[in-house]
Amino acid sequence: MTAVLDAGALIAVDKRDRMVGAMLRVLHRDAIPVKTSGGVVAQVWRDGSRQANLARLLSGVDIDALDDLTARRIGELLRQNRSDDPADAHIALLVQPNDQVLTSDAPDIEALLRTRKVRARVVAV
Numbered sequence: 001m002t003a004v005l006d007a008g009a010l011i012a013v014d015k016r017d018r019m020v021g022a023m024l025r026v027l028h029r030d031a032i033p034v035k036t037s038g039g040v041v042a043q044v045w046r047d048g049s050r051q052a053n054l055a056r057l058l059s060g061v062d063i064d065a066l067d068d069l070t071a072r073r074i075g076e077l078l079r080q081n082r083s084d085d086p087a088d089a090h091i092a093l094l095v096q097p098n099d100q101v102l103t104s105d106a107p108d109i110e111a112l113l114r115t116r117k118v119r120a121r122v123v124a125v
Contacts, residue, residue: 001098003027005036005061006091007043008104009125014044014054020125023102024057032100035062037090064094081115088112095120 012020027034041063048055064070074089083089088105092112095101100121103109110122 001100002033002035002096003100003102004091004094004120005034005040006101006103006105006109007040007087009102010036010040010044010054010057011104012125013057014051016053017125020102023123023125028060033062034060035064035094037087037094038063038065039087039090043087064090066090077112077115081112083108083112092116092118 009020013024024034041058044054045051066074070090070093071086073093074086077089077093078084078086081089085108088108089112091101091103092109093116095113095116095118097119098121100123101109101113102123102125104125106122106124113120113122
């Protein structure tokens, strides 16, 4: 199992949300890998000198880059799902069966996962 973080989870960390912090400590304790999308990092990163909590978290997170093949897969998923958020679609592509997604946008992530026919645990943050 892997935990996948969307922009809402990263923003929660940046704002020192205790619930999300506790979830991440449990994931770390249990040695569960954590990943996110480079596009999601771009959505939330504004000023590294003011985002120490986020910077600290990201140092231990696998950040998946957006290359040409992935960009095309994202576009295809958006077409299939009739949606338009590439960051959410990239998150949905990162999710494998039985993964856990920490998101502030559960309905959109769940719809994208249904389109992919991937079962995962979606946790609203």
